[in-house]
Amino acid sequence: MVEFIFLSLLLMVPLVYFVITVGQIQGGSFAVVGAADQAAKVFVSQPDAVSGRAAAEQAVLLALADHGQEAGNASLDTSCQPADCMAAGSAVTVTVNLTVPLPFVPFSDALHLNASRLSASATQLVGRFR
Numbered sequence: 001m002v003e004f005i006f007l008s009l010l011l012m013v014p015l016v017y018f019v020i021t022v023g024q025i026q027g028g029s030f031a032v033v034g035a036a037d038q039a040a041k042v043f044v045s046q047p048d049a050v051s052g053r054a055a056a057e058q059a060v061l062l063a064l065a066d067h068g069q070e071a072g073n074a075s076l077d078t079s080c081q082p083a084d085c086m087a088a089g090s091a092v093t094v095t096v097n098l099t100v101p102l103p104f105v106p107f108s109d110a111l112h113l114n115a116s117r118l119s120a121s122a123t124q125l126v127g128r129f130r
Contacts, residue, residue: 001017004072007038013017014130017103017104018104020104021099021102021103021115024100024103024115025100025116025118026117027067027068027069027117028098028100028116028118029065029087029120030067031063031066031067031068031069031095032074032097032098032118032119032120033097033120033122034063034066034067035059035063035064035074035096035098035117036060036094036095036121036122037054037065037095037120037122038059038062038121039057039059039060039063039078039094039122040061040074040092040093040094040122040123040124041057041059041122041124042055042056042059042065042128043055043056043078043085043092043124044092044124044125044127047086049080049085050085051087052085052092053078053081054076056078056094057076060074060076060096064098064105068096069100071123073099073100073101074093074096074097074098074099075096075097076094076096076097077094077097078092078093078094078095078097079092079093079095080092080093081093083119085126086126087126088126088127088128089125089126089128090126091123091124091125091126092104092123092124092125092126093121093122093123094121094122094124095119095120095121096119096121097117097118097119098117098118098119099114099116099117099118100115100116100117100118101113101114101115102114102115103115107122
């Protein structure tokens with residue numbers, strides 16, 4: 001009986017930790033895809049590039065919070081093709097990067113222990129009529 005309990009714990013604890021870590025990574029991947037998509041849509045709906053950038057940042061923060069991810073682990077990058085972001089027909093690409101920390105590790109920030117680094121991009125076209 002003692003051997004069974006010891007071996008069960010020895011095998012089950014890493015398995016449960018693995019499942020929790022994979023769940024955190026999957027949740028992070030849903031978060032970055034949704035955040036990039038919403039940020040690109042919000043960016044092109046604004047009247048100028050400065051307010052578009054601010055609105056995109058707010059959309060990313062909201063999408064990450066909805067999925068239980070910390071905003072401090074994310075970064076946002078926008079690029080426009082051509083350089084004028086608000087010209088009709090411009091393609092605005094928003095890239096969101098997210099670092100998913102290992103669960104239940106108290107000093108993961110100091111030790112730089114991360115489960116994964118995720119990235120997602122979304123592109124929207126600026127419409128001709130606004």
